[in-house]
Amino acid sequence: MKSSNNKKHLLTGNEAAAEAAILAGCRHYYGYPITPQNELINHMAIRMPQVGGTFLQAESEIAAIYMAYGGAAAGARVMTSSSGPGISLMQEGISYLAGSELPCVIVNVQRGGPGLGDISPSQADYFQAVKGGGHGDYHNIVLAPASAQEIADLVYDAFDLADRYRNPVMLLGDAQLGQMMEPVEFRKTPRTHQTVKRWALTGAEGRARNIVKSFYPVKGELETFNIRLQRKYRAIEHEEVRYEEVNTQGAEIILVAYGTCARICKEAIRRASGTGLQIGLLRPITLWPFPKEPLRRLAKKARAFCVVEMSAGQMVEDVRLAVLDRCPVHFYGRMGGGVPSSREVLKKVLNILAPEGTLELEIPEIPTELGKGLYFSTIP
Amino acid sequence: MQALYSAPETLIRTPSHYCPGCGHGIAHRLLAEIIDEWGIRGKTIGLAPVGCSVLAYNYLDIDMCEAAHGRPPAIATGIKRVHPDNIVFTYQGDGDLAAIGMAEIVHAASRAENITVIFINNAIYGMTNGQLAPTTLLNQRTTTTPEGRDPLAHGYPIRICELLATLEGTSFLARTSLSSPKNVSQTKEALKKGFKTQIEKKGFSLIEVLSPCPVYWRMSPVESLKFIEEEMTQTFPLGVFKDWEKAISAPGGQATKV
Numbered sequence: 001m002k003s004s005n006n007k008k009h010l011l012t013g014n015e016a017a018a019e020a021a022i023l024a025g026c027r028h029y030y031g032y033p034i035t036p037q038n039e040l041i042n043h044m045a046i047r048m049p050q051v052g053g054t055f056l057q058a059e060s061e062i063a064a065i066y067m068a069y070g071g072a073a074a075g076a077r078v079m080t081s082s083s084g085p086g087i088s089l090m091q092e093g094i095s096y097l098a099g100s101e102l103p104c105v106i107v108n109v110q111r112g113g114p115g116l117g118d119i120s121p122s123q124a125d126y127f128q129a130v131k132g133g134g135h136g137d138y139h140n141i142v143l144a145p146a147s148a149q150e151i152a153d154l155v156y157d158a159f160d161l162a163d164r165y166r167n168p169v170m171l172l173g174d175a176q177l178g179q180m181m182e183p184v185e186f187r188k189t190p191r192t193h194q195t196v197k198r199w200a201l202t203g204a205e206g207r208a209r210n211i212v213k214s215f216y217p218v219k220g221e222l223e224t225f226n227i228r229l230q231r232k233y234r235a236i237e238h239e240e241v242r243y244e245e246v247n248t249q250g251a252e253i254i255l256v257a258y259g260t261c262a263r264i265c266k267e268a269i270r271r272a273s274g275t276g277l278q279i280g281l282l283r284p285i286t287l288w289p290f291p292k293e294p295l296r297r298l299a300k301k302a303r304a305f306c307v308v309e310m311s312a313g314q315m316v317e318d319v320r321l322a323v324l325d326r327c328p329v330h331f332y333g334r335m336g337g338g339v340p341s342s343r344e345v346l347k348k349v350l351n352i353l354a355p356e357g358t359l360e361l362e363i364p365e366i367p368t369e370l371g372k373g374l375y376f377s378t379i380p
Numbered sequence: 381m382q383a384l385y386s387a388p389e390t391l392i393r394t395p396s397h398y399c400p401g402c403g404h405g406i407a408h409r410l411l412a413e414i415i416d417e418w419g420i421r422g423k424t425i426g427l428a429p430v431g432c433s434v435l436a437y438n439y440l441d442i443d444m445c446e447a448a449h450g451r452p453p454a455i456a457t458g459i460k461r462v463h464p465d466n467i468v469f470t471y472q473g474d475g476d477l478a479a480i481g482m483a484e485i486v487h488a489a490s491r492a493e494n495i496t497v498i499f500i501n502n503a504i505y506g507m508t509n510g511q512l513a514p515t516t517l518l519n520q521r522t523t524t525t526p527e528g529r530d531p532l533a534h535g536y537p538i539r540i541c542e543l544l545a546t547l548e549g550t551s552f553l554a555r556t557s558l559s560s561p562k563n564v565s566q567t568k569e570a571l572k573k574g575f576k577t578q579i580e581k582k583g584f585s586l587i588e589v590l591s592p593c594p595v596y597w598r599m600s601p602v603e604s605l606k607f608i609e610e611e612m613t614q615t616f617p618l619g620v621f622k623d624w625e626k627a628i629s630a631p632g633g634q635a636t637k638v
Contacts, residue, residue: 028462063454066455067454067455067457070455070461074463093448204422204441205422212444215434
């Protein structure tokens with residue numbers, strides 16, 4: 001595909017991520033095949049040579065993350081991608097990236113687990129992505145797109161955030177978002193901001209040497225370093241929280257969902273319109289830092305929250321931590337590749353409003369302009 | 381008066397963390413000498429492994445990167461692809477390279493990655509108090525083979541040069557030792573050849589250096605040098621296994637005498 005970024009392209013989310021990375025100035029990609037992210041690695045294999053970049057199929061995800069580490073240490077914009085088991089293998093390297101304060105963009109196209117699981121959509125890597133995942137006290141910045149378009153948009157931001165904070169950034173998608181084809185318009189002038197990397201390894205010509213490391217064996221040094229890392233994380237929490245609110249004004253029930261589940265919740269809201277049900281949605285776009293404040297604000301007015309995830313309930317813990325006892329937090333989830341339908345979400349909402357089952361509702365069919373049988377509505 | 385010999389500038393003058401009689405100090409110095417002599421300090425990027433030489437950057441005044449255990453060849457690949465005209469080397473021990481990092485070293489070699497690998501083989505895990513290494517000799521006692529390495533229980537030592545010599549991606553492979561002044565000087569020549577291989581973009585080079593670990597071999601420094609010459613070289617013969625300049629290719633591992 002030629003990058004003429006002023007028209008719409010029909011792309012899978014995986015391809016959109018790859019193409020946006022190239023437009024954002026990434027010229028070094030390292031990856032390893034795993035479904036459901038193969039469109040990304042395949043696209044990079046075609047495009048990187050065309051733009052004079054490096055595409056390398058590593059011998060493992062372990063090697064891929066460390067090749068990315070090397071490219072980052074050398075001062076380049078680097079990307080790697082994988083799914084479930086492969087992302088698990090990368091965790092050591094991601095901890096090293098955080099510990100060495102190296103910028104790197106990692107795409108996780110989530111699939112069902114645990115173990116080999118399956119290749120269908122899942123959101124069960126949430127804990128791994130937002131709580132650290134590897135060893136030590138660290139955070140990835142985690143971005144959660146909900147469409148191919150948003151994948152493209154957030155990839156630019158991911159590189160900027162990685163460079164600005166010298167921190168790994170994870171784009172947390174899933175098999176649905178990665179493999180579904182949607183129209184994508186790339187930014188005409190990417191707002192990418194390349195920083196000067198004086199710390200990078202380039203050969204110490206005419207300057208004092210640089211060392212990239214995460215090893216602090218002298219007593220006290222590591223604690224000092226950790227305190228500095230935590231200060232950085234507080235700054236990120238202060239500056240970088242992103243979310244979208246839909247219909248939250250006067251909503252009785254606030255749905256909280258990200259990615260694919262957020263689109264399903266939007267569909268549920270649309271289907272409930274005109275029925276008298278007041279349902280809103282808070283969609284975190286950054287999963288870390290997590291939008292705690294907006295949730296606390298909504299907790300003052302809403303009757304209850306309902307978190308919808310393709311997991312046994314992971315993000316719901318962060319929602320509960322954010323609102324504490326100010327408001328009840330319910331959960332609806334599907335696991336192991338199960339994708340909730342908007343009808344299931346509405347049934348759960350009815351059940352929250354009237355647990356004894358007295359509240360019944362004729363759930364209208366999906367509006368015809370979206371087409372019969374379409375699961376997902378487009379994000380405006 | 382004229383100074384005939386002095387410490388290389390690239391070698392940082394600082395107290396060493398290595399044990400008495402250890403070979404790392406000699407290998408570091410050889411590297412520093414070459415970097416000085418060739419004037420390549422501003423172009424060279426080194427990778428320190430996990431193991432005794434994890435702090436190699438405390439001694440070499442060049443840009444350096446610390447690597448996770450076994451991963452220097454992958455990280456070096458990432459650096460070299462960004463800076464193809466820089467000189468990128470990894471410095472790895474036997475646990476790092478031949479145990480946990482076996483996949484990375486074999487694939488970097490098979491890709492003919494244009495990097496130089498300095499492989500310090502002392503047949504033991506020094507940093508963690510002397511456990512079995514993939515290159516531990518048969519019958520050699522370690523803390524995890526207290527009765528000696530038994531091939532039925534612990535397998536056989538791995539010969540890295542011989543193994544990598546079977547790969548078409550390798551351009552220069554040599555095994556040297558630090559057991560005598562003559563061998564030290566041959567090691568320096570081999571290291572130069574490794575860097576030359578890279579500078580001339582001839583592909584992957586690896587120099588395996590047999591190095592003493594008196595403390596965990598439970599020997600005196602002098603005994604440990606004798607052990608290299610009399611015991612280690614029986615399992616790990618010295619020589620050149622691949623040389624792109626001399627068309628020495630030894631699939632299967634027959635070394636040519638240097």
